[in-house]
Each structure stands twice: as C-alpha cells, then as structure tokens.
Amino acid sequence: MQLFKDVNLTRRAVLFLVLAVWAFLRSVPPIDAVQGRSFFEDGYLGLTQSELRDKLGQPHSIRDRKSALRVFKYYSFQDWETYFKKLVSPENGEDVYTFKRDGIDVRYSFSYIRDLNDMSDFPTLYVRLVDVEFSKPVAIERVPTLVREFQPSAEPNAPAFRSNIWVLLFKGSPSHDAQILVRERGKEELDWTLAFQLFSLQGLPDFLTTQALVDRVEISAQSLKMVKQRQRLTHEPILNPFSSEFAQRQPPPPPPTKKIPVPKYAD
Numbered sequence: 001m002q003l004f005k006d007v008n009l010t011r012r013a014v015l016f017l018v019l020a021v022w023a024f025l026r027s028v029p030p031i032d033a034v035q036g037r038s039f040f041e042d043g044y045l046g047l048t049q050s051e052l053r054d055k056l057g058q059p060h061s062i063r064d065r066k067s068a069l070r071v072f073k074y075y076s077f078q079d080w081e082t083y084f085k086k087l088v089s090p091e092n093g094e095d096v097y098t099f100k101r102d103g104i105d106v107r108y109s110f111s112y113i114r115d116l117n118d119m120s121d122f123p124t125l126y127v128r129l130v131d132v133e134f135s136k137p138v139a140i141e142r143v144p145t146l147v148r149e150f151q152p153s154a155e156p157n158a159p160a161f162r163s164n165i166w167v168l169l170f171k172g173s174p175s176h177d178a179q180i181l182v183r184e185r186g187k188e189e190l191d192w193t194l195a196f197q198l199f200s201l202q203g204l205p206d207f208l209t210t211q212a213l214v215d216r217v218e219i220s221a222q223s224l225k226m227v228k229q230r231q232r233l234t235h236e237p238i239l240n241p242f243s244s245e246f247a248q249r250q251p252p253p254p255p256p257t258k259k260i261p262v263p264k265y266a267d
Contacts, residue, residue: 039175040194042130042149042219046177049112049125052095059095063109064088090114090122094131101146105135113181128181130219137213140167140198140241147217150196156243159224161235162208167198168235169242170224178221195222207251210241 039046043055053059062080063072072094075084080093095110109132112125132147144150152158152169159170174191182192198214205212227235239246 039178041172042194044110044127044130044149044219045181045194045221047127052110052127056097060098061096062093063096064092091125104138104146106146107133126181131216132219133216137202137215139211140214141210143198143214143217149219150217152196152242153240154243156239156245158240160238160240161227162204162238163234163236164203165200167241169196170194171196181221190223190225192221192223195220208238208241
C-alpha cells in the first residue's frame with residue numbers, strides 16, 4: 001500500500017510540474033511579439049532599422065544631411081546600399097517614405113543612432129527621430145489626420161510649450177529604455193518622454209490658434225524636466241492646443257491707438 005501511495009504522490013508532483021511549466025510558457029510572449037516593439041505609442045522610436053523596414057517595406061529613397069542646415073542629398077535605395085553606405089557612417093543615411101494623404105504629400109524621414117556596444121562595420125541602428133514634412137503648409141488642426149502617429153491628448157494641462165516658430169507637445173509616460181536614443185550629456189539623470197514638435201517656417205502668431213500653419217513635425221524623445229529647468233527661457237508654457245479650453249480663449253483686445261499730436265500755434 002505504501003508503494004502505491006508513493007507512486008501516486010510522484011505522479012501528482014510530475015503533473016504539477018508540467019502544469020507549472022505550461023503556464024509559464026503561455027505567459028511568455030512569442031519571439032515575434034517581443035521583436036519590433038517601440039519605446040512609445042508612436043510605434044517607431046526604438047525600432048531597429050531592419051524592424052522598421054519589415055514594417056514599412058523598402059525605403060523609397062535614402063537621404064544624407066550635407067550640412068548643419070536642412071540640406072540633404074537623396075539617393076535611390078539601390079545606389080545607397082551598393083555604393084554610398086560603405087563610404088560614410090551607416091547611421092548618416094535616413095530612410096525616406098512618401099505618402100499621399102488628403103491631397104498633401106507627406107514625407108517621413110527616419111534618423112538612426114547606432115548601438116554603441118556593436119563595433120561591427122554595419123552596427124545595429126535604432127530609430128531615434130522621425131521627421132515628417134508636408135508638401136505645403138497645413139493648419140495645426142489637420143496634423144492628426146495627416147500624421148496618423150500623432151494623436152494628441154485633449155487634456156488642457158497636458159505638457160505643451162511654444163516659441164515663435166514651433167509648438168512642443170508631450171504625451172504618455174517616460175521610458176527608461178529611450179535613453180539609448182538620446183545624445184544629451186547626463187541623460188541617465190533624466191526621464192525621456194514621447195514628444196511631438198510642430199515647426200512653422202513662416203512663424204507662429206502671438207495669439208496661437210489651431211488655424212496657424214506648420215510645415216513639418218518631429219517625433220522624438222525629449223525630457224520634460226529639461227524643458228522646465230534648463231530651457232524655461234525659450235519654452236513658453238501654454239494650454240494644450242488640442243483641448244476645448246484652448247479653443248475657447250478670446251483674442252486679446254487690440255492695443256490702443258495713439259492720436260497724432262496736433263501742434264498748437266499762437267493766434
């Protein structure tokens with residue numbers, strides 16, 4: 001009888017172990033689900049170059065910045081891969097994709113940063129910035145339609161800032177992993193959050209509305225703490241432009257006009 005009891009206990013132990021292993025394996029996502037995961041909800045920042053190309057397909061072209069200004073030279077994908085990629089640092093080439101949306105040409109350019117632990121000739125590259133350009137200026141209110149990755153918060157107190165040429169919006173929670181996308185010194189001491197920066201070549205009006213025109217959008221990881229502490233002189237806090245409270249603001253009254261003084265002459 002004791003032998004049968006011992007056998008039953010052994011079977012129960014083995015069955016329990018099998019069930020535990022099965023439950024653990026079910027809780028682990030498959031390899032395909034782990035790969036290709038971005039750091040933020042935009043779906044791009046933090047992807048490797050190969051993961052991005054698996055997602056969007058072969059780039060329509062490759063561009064290389066030729067100066068500190070926004071001056072680029074464009075190459076076909078075949079020419080870049082065959083000749084130019086070997087002559088310059090691989091991360092200098094930005095993958096370019098162009099889409100037609102609501103009658104506007106929308107051009108996405110993906111900038112990369114190399115894995116500093118990869119010392120090979122062609123190291124792993126991570127998407128660090130997405131530069132989205134419009135073929136003609138568009139109203140701020142149209143940006144969520146043209147840039148589908150841009151879904152701003154509607155909360156009035158969502159972090160938002162402006163200057164005379166751009167509007168900066170933060171969204172979501174910081175990501176510790178996003179540090180690898182940042183070149184800022186002391187980046188380990190800061191939190192990095194998804195940021196959308198809307199640029200206007202013609203400048204933004206003092207009384208900002210969502211009818212103001214912008215030419216491009218940058219999707220990147222920025223630090224809200226850095227903006228508030230180190231950049232407070234250049235970043236003016238504003239209400240979230242996509243909140244109902246922002247739309248209800250009234251423009252300031254026009255400045256009073258000064259009368260031209262009339263000289264008085266002696267009779």
